[in-house]
Amino acid sequence: MGRSKTKQLSYIAVPSRVIQSLSSSSLQNLILSPKKSSRSGNRLFSLSISPRFFLLFLFIFALVGTLQIGFRLDPLLPFSPMPCSTVGQGTTASAIVRTTDSRFPITAAAGGGQWKEEEEFWRQPEGMGYRPCVGFSREYRRQSELVRADRRKYLLVVVSGGVNQQRNQIVDAVVIARILGAALVVPILQVNVIWGDESEFSDIFDLEHFKRVLAGDVRVVSSLPSTHIMTRPVEEKRTPLHVSPRWIRSRYLKRLKREGVLLLRGLDSRLSKDLPPDLQKLRCKVAFEALRFSAPILEFGNELAMRMRSKGPYLALHLRMEKDVWVRTGCLPGLSPEHDGIIEEERKRRPELLTARSNMTYHQRKLAGLCPLNAPEVTRLLKALEAPKDARIYWAGGEPFGGSAALQPLTREFPHFYSKENLSLPGELQAFANKSSLLAAIDYIVCKQSDVFMPSHGGNMGHLMQGHRAFAGHKKFITPNKRQMLPYFLDASLAESEFNGIIKELHKGSLGQPEFRKNGRDVTAYPVPECMCNNTNARSPL
Numbered sequence: 282m283g284r285s286k287t288k289q290l291s292y293i294a295v296p297s298r299v300i301q302s303l304s305s306s307s308l309q310n311l312i313l314s315p316k317k318s319s320r321s322g323n324r325l326f327s328l329s330i331s332p333r334f335f336l337l338f339l340f341i342f343a344l345v346g347t348l349q350i351g352f353r354l355d356p357l358l359p360f361s362p363m364p365c366s367t368v369g370q371g372t373t374a375s376a377i378v379r380t381t382d383s384r385f386p387i388t389a390a391a392g393g394g395q396w397k398e399e400e401e402f403w404r405q406p407e408g409m410g411y412r413p414c415v416g417f418s419r420e421y422r423r424q425s426e427l428v429r430a431d432r433r434k435y436l437l438v439v440v441s442g443g444v445n446q447q448r449n450q451i452v453d454a455v456v457i458a459r460i461l462g463a464a465l466v467v468p469i470l471q472v473n474v475i476w477g478d479e480s481e482f483s484d485i486f487d488l489e490h491f492k493r494v495l496a497g498d499v500r501v502v503s504s505l506p507s508t509h510i511m512t513r514p515v516e517e518k519r520t521p522l523h524v525s526p527r528w529i530r531s532r533y534l535k536r537l538k539r540e541g542v543l544l545l546r547g548l549d550s551r552l553s554k555d556l557p558p559d560l561q562k563l564r565c566k567v568a569f570e571a572l573r574f575s576a577p578i579l580e581f582g583n584e585l586a587m588r589m590r591s592k593g594p595y596l597a598l599h600l601r602m603e604k605d606v607w608v609r610t611g612c613l614p615g616l617s618p619e620h621d622g623i624i625e626e627e628r629k630r631r632p633e634l635l636t637a638r639s640n641m642t643y644h645q646r647k648l649a650g651l652c653p654l655n656a657p658e659v660t661r662l663l664k665a666l667e668a669p670k671d672a673r674i675y676w677a678g679g680e681p682f683g684g685s686a687a688l689q690p691l692t693r694e695f696p697h698f699y700s701k702e703n704l705s706l707p708g709e710l711q712a713f714a715n716k717s718s719l720l721a722a723i724d725y726i727v728c729k730q731s732d733v734f735m736p737s738h739g740g741n742m743g744h745l746m747q748g749h750r751a752f753a754g755h756k757k758f759i760t761p762n763k764r765q766m767l768p769y770f771l772d773a774s775l776a777e778s779e780f781n782g783i784i785k786e787l788h789k790g791s792l793g794q795p796e797f798r799k800n801g802r803d804v805t806a807y808p809v810p811e812c813m814c815n816n817t818n819a820r821s822p823l
Contacts, residue, residue, distance in 0.1 A: 289596075290366075296746050299338070308498070309394065324557075364747065377380070381566045381703055382725075384665070388552060389435050394689050397585040397765075398623065399778070400667070400669060402666060402668050402669060402672070402733070403594045403668055403732055403733065403757075403809040404518070404757070405608045405732075405756060405757050406755055406757055406759075406793045406794040407755075407794060408754055408755040408791045408794075408795060409794075409815055410815035410816060411751075411755065411795050411809055411813040411814065411815045412754075412813060412814065412815070413565075413569075413752055413808075413812065414812065414813055414814035415562045415565055415570075415812055416562075417559050417562060417563075417681060418558070418559055420559075421559040422497075422700035424462075425498060427462065427500065427790045428459065428462050428498075428500065429496075429497075429500055430462070431462055431464065431500075432464075432506075433538065433541055433573075434461060434462060434463035434464065434537050434538065434541060434543075435463055435464050435465075435466055435502070435505055435506075435509055435541060435542050435543070436454070436458045436461065436463040436464070436465050436466065436537075436543050436545070436546050437466050437469070437505075437514060437542060437543065437544040437545070438450070438457075438459065438465070438468045438544075438548060439452075439467065439468070439470075439471050439544070439545070439546045439547075440454070440456040440468050440469070440470055440471065440548065440657065441470075441546075441547060441549075442549065443717070443718065443721060443729060443741070443743075444485060444717075444718040444719075444721045444722055444725075445721065445725070445740075445741035445742040445745055446549060446741045447468075447470060447485075447718070448568065448572055448710050448741075448745060448750075449741060449745070449803075449805070450468075450548040450549055450571070451468050451572065452551040452564050452567045452805060453551065453564075454468055454545070454548060455495065455498070455499050455563065455567045455571075456552060456560050456563055456564055456567075456625075457548075457554070458499045458546070459499050459554060459560065459563060460526045460529050460530060460560070461529065461530065461533060461534055461537060461543070462541065463537060464499070464500040464501070464502050464618070465499050465500070465501050465502070466502055466503070466504060466505060467483075467501065467502070467503050467504075468482055468500075469482075469487065470485075470718075477715070478715075478716055478717045478718050478719075480716055480718045480719060483575065483720060484575065484716075484718075484719065485570055485574065485575060485718055485722055486574060486575055487571065487573045487574065487575050487576065487579075488503075490571070490573050491571050491572065494570050494571040495566070495567065495571050496565070497760070498563055498566070505542065507532065509542055510807070512539075512541050512542045513540070513541060513542075514540065514541045514542035514543060514544040515533065515536045515537060515540050515544065515547075516543075516544040516546075517533070517543070517544070517545050518546055518547070519546075519547065520545060520547070520548065520551040521551070522551060523550065523551070523552070523553045523558045524551060524552060524553060524779055525553050525556075526553075526556065526557070526560065527750075529552075531782050533712060548612050554800075554801050554802060554804070555752070555800050555801065556804075558811055559760065560811065561804045561811040562578065562811060562812055564804050564805055564810035564812075565748075565752065565804060565805060565808055568748065568749070568761075569748070569749060569752045569808075569812075570747065570807040574722050574725075574726065577712065578713075578719055578722045578723060578726070579726065579790050581607050581709065581723060582722070582723045582725070582726025582727055583730075585701055585704050585705070585723065585726075585727050585728065586726060586727045586730040588704050589673060589675050589699065589704070589727065589731070590699060590730075592673065593673065594671070594672075594673075594732035594733070595673040595674065595675055595731055595732060595733075596668065596672050596673070596674045596675070596731060596732065596733045596734070596735070596739065597674075597675045597676070597677065597727060597728040597731035597733070597734045597735075597736075598659065598674060598675070598676045598677070598678075598734075598735055598736075599676075599677045599678055599724075599728060599734070599736040599738075599742055599743060599746070600653075600656075600659070600676050600677070600678040600737045601678060601686075601736070601737050601738040601740065602614065602653065602654040602655065602678065602681035602682060602683075602687055602737070602814060603678070603679040603681065603682060604624070604627075604682040606653060607632070607653075607682060608624055608627050608628050608631070608634050608635070609634050609635060609636045610646070610651065610652055610653065610738075611628070611635055611639070611646055611647055611651075611652075612643060612647065612651070612653065613625070613643055613652075614655055614682055614683060614687065614688055615657070616655070616682070616683045616686070617683075619685055620682065624734055647767060648762035648764070648767055648768065649763030650666060650762075650765075650767065651762060652738075652763075653737050653738035653774075654737040654738065654761060654763065655687075656681075656687055656688050656689070656690040656691045657690040658737075658770060659690075659691060659735075659737055660690045660691050660694050660695075662784065663694075663695070663735075663763060664694065664767070664781070665780060665781040665784035666759065666784065666785060666788060667781075667785075668695070670694065670695065671697060672695055673695065673697045673699070674691075674695050674698050674699065675699050675700065675704075675727050675728070675729055675731060676688075676691075676698065676699070676700055677700070677721075677724035677725075677727070677742075678724075690716075700719070701723055701724065701727070705764070721742075724742075725745075725746070726740065728742075728745065728746060729749055729750065729753075729786050730777075732757065733756075733757045733758075733759065733802065734746055734750060734756070734757070734758050734759070735758070735759035735760075735761065736760075736761075737761070744803060744805070745770050745805060745806070746758070747760070747793075747807075748803075748804075748805050748806045748807065748808050750793060751793065751795070751807075751808050751809070751813070752808050752812065755794065755795055756793060757792055757793045758793035759788065759791065759792060759793070760788075760791040760792075761788075761791075762788055762791055765787050766783075766784055766787050766788075769783055769784065795809050795813070796809065797809055797810055798810070798811065
């Protein structure tokens with residue numbers, strides 16, 4: 282009886298991610314030996330391969346492939362709360378993309394329940410078709426030629442405060458220069474007495490981009506020309522609040538033409554919020570287009586945002602829980618009687634720090650919505666709004682009073698809790714050390730790119746972020762309705778389901794939907810309708 286020609290097949294288990302990384306043709310070349318060697322081919326391939334050698338080769342190949350994938354993933358996830366053995370579970374390798382080029386949006390692959398687009402919390406508000414719309418009138422464009430040609434008038438400005446306060450003042454400095462028809466000398470950043478940050482304009486912002494974007498609106502120069510360097514400027518130390526363009530011209534224009542240089546300090550809220558349409562559009566152009574962060578800040582901020590997005594959508598919180606915030610607002614952190622006592626004692630010792638209404642008690646301020654939310658309140662609000670327990674959260678802000686203990690209510694409920702400090706690889710933050718403005722700028726970038734943003738208290742960053750996210754397409758922005766919701770926080774008789782329903786109802790209209798600017802509000806926080814239009818309110822420049 283003849284010997285059977287049926288061959289015994291051998292099998293080896295290979296990780297699926299190794300198989301997926303190979304093309305079908307590559308697999309065929311590995312598994313199937315050629316039936317007949319080509320005359321011009323390598324003679325080695327015509328040799329028969331022993332089963333033992335083949336199994337050993339395939340095992341080594343699978344092991345090396347597995348190690349390569351592991352080494353590729355690990356450096357991207359220095360912040361992963363999971364043990365190393367669990368990295369990659371629930372997500373595919375294609376979910377991890379390493380790029381700092383902002384032209385290419387980073388998206389995570391579906392799988393493992395990480396990206397849950399069906400969840401209500403991540404759903405974006407209806408933008409109603411609004412888009413950036415900053416076309417200037419014919420008269421504005423005609424005047425631009427005269428402004429660019431002027432070589433006699435120069436405006437010097439000194440801006441103060443943190444980086445977001447400085448941004449607001451730089452926006453108004455550009456508008457004032459336009460009102461006066463003067464060239465703007467690159468703004469001088471006053472050394473911050475609290476943080477000791479000596480950063481200059483070009484350390485924080487992209488100066489050449491700033492000049493280029495505004496070239497058709499205001500001439501921006503790096504310094505005074507030699508013809509004006511010895512000129513004693515007309516100096517205004519204290520401009521009144523909310524002045525109009527007419528006030529600016531009547532107050533400064535004649536003296537500026539005579540002396541050639543005007544120096545202004547402390548521009549915070551000095552210019553009226555209600556300006557002619559072209560000047561409102563200029564405000565938006567400066568805030569959202571011209572003031573781009575410098576390359577090192579932009580690159581690192583984009584990198585951190587990419588790391589946050591590597592496993593799906595993320596929420597950014599701006600938490601105002603620093604000691605000086607509790608002192609200035611007249612509020613208490615509620616962390617413990619000892620911590621509250623420290624704040625009250627500091628406020629008595631330095632009453633000049635109090636910026637809130639001095640005739641109100643702490644409880645009155647709290648119920649009026651004038652106090653920052655503390656960690657337990659932020660946690661309860663997020664749970665009521667159905668934030669997933671596995672939501673990835675980036676928090677921006679200074680060191681909270683009470684240290685990590687002040688954040689424990691948040692981290693217990695939402696363990697995937699990150700900051701620039703624990704997202705960074707060793708040494709990456711060194712270039713920004715002791716530079717509070719640069720660190721705040723990094724926070725701004727990561728927050729701006731988040732899927733959802735929520736501040737615990739109003740302020741310059743919250744207002745700028747609100748406008749910037751609106752200008753970018755009305756990305757979700759949760760505005761805590763503190764005045765209306767806090768009484769329910771204090772009502773212990775409410776069942777959790779009832780409380781959650783009330784809180785959701787209170788915030789239905791506070792999720793970043795288009796909102797028309799009202800008189801007295803800043804157009805850089807509410808860019809509709811002056812800086813954004815849809816088909817119903819679009820107007821072609823006259």
